[in-house]
Amino acid sequence: MNMEMSDIIRETYDWLLQCGRDVVGDTVLIPTGAKKPIVCHKEPGQWSMEKAHIYMVKNPEHAQWGLLLDSLCVVDADSDDAVAKIEALQDPDVVEALSVCPIQQTNKGRHYLFIRPEWADAEGYWDGARQVIGFDADLKTRCSTGTRGVLAICPSLNKTWVLGDFAKKGN
Numbered sequence: 001m002n003m004e005m006s007d008i009i010r011e012t013y014d015w016l017l018q019c020g021r022d023v024v025g026d027t028v029l030i031p032t033g034a035k036k037p038i039v040c041h042k043e044p045g046q047w048s049m050e051k052a053h054i055y056m057v058k059n060p061e062h063a064q065w066g067l068l069l070d071s072l073c074v075v076d077a078d079s080d081d082a083v084a085k086i087e088a089l090q091d092p093d094v095v096e097a098l099s100v101c102p103i104q105q106t107n108k109g110r111h112y113l114f115i116r117p118e119w120a121d122a123e124g125y126w127d128g129a130r131q132v133i134g135f136d137a138d139l140k141t142r143c144s145t146g147t148r149g150v151l152a153i154c155p156s157l158n159k160t161w162v163l164g165d166f167a168k169k170g171n
Contacts, residue, residue: 008155009056009065017049023115025071026148031055032066035152041068042147064156069149073116073125074140076151077109082136086112107158109136111151116141 013029029052030037039055041047047068055062077083087098097114104111120141127149129138140149154161 008161012065012153013049013052013056023071025116026068027070027072028052028068030066030068030150031059031062032064032150032152032156035066035150035156037066037068037150065153066156067151067153069127069141069151071116072141073114073120074149074151075112075114076106076138076140077112077136078138079109079136083109085135086110086137103162104154105160105162110162111140 009029016024016027016029028047028049030041030047031039031052037047039047039051075086077086089095089098098112102113104113124144125139125141126144127139127141130136140151142148153159
C-alpha cells in the first residue's frame, strides 16, 4: 500500500474513533477482499477497532477495506440516475443532510453515509437491496439478524471520498 492509501485508512480510523461509540456504535474498519470481510467478525467482540489497528500494522500493504456497520446507515445509489434523483430531492432536511454527510464515489454511483436514526429498527429499515421503489439504491446498515452489514470503502478499488473529512486526501 502506498503512503497515500495508508493515510486514507488512518484518517478513516481516526474519524471513527473521534466520533465515538455514542455516534457510530460498533462500526469498525475491517479488511476485505472482493467486498467481503476476510476475518471472522459475526460474533460480538470478535472484531474491533483495536484488532483493525493490529491488522494495519501487520499488513501495511493491504489495500481493500470496509466498514462493518452498526450505527451508520449508507444509502448506496447504484446508478447515475439514482444519484441524480437523490441529489435533486428538495426536502430541506435532505438537502442539509446531503451537504454534510461523507460521500464516496463508486464505479456505479455514490455512497451517502448517515447516522442510523433511532426509529429505523421499529420501521424495519435493515441492510438490503432496493428498499425504495423508484430508486436504484440499496441500504447498507445493521442487519435484521443482529449482524452488521459491510461497505467497501476507499482506498478499495473504484472508491473515492468526494465529500466529507476524507475528500481532501483524494484517493
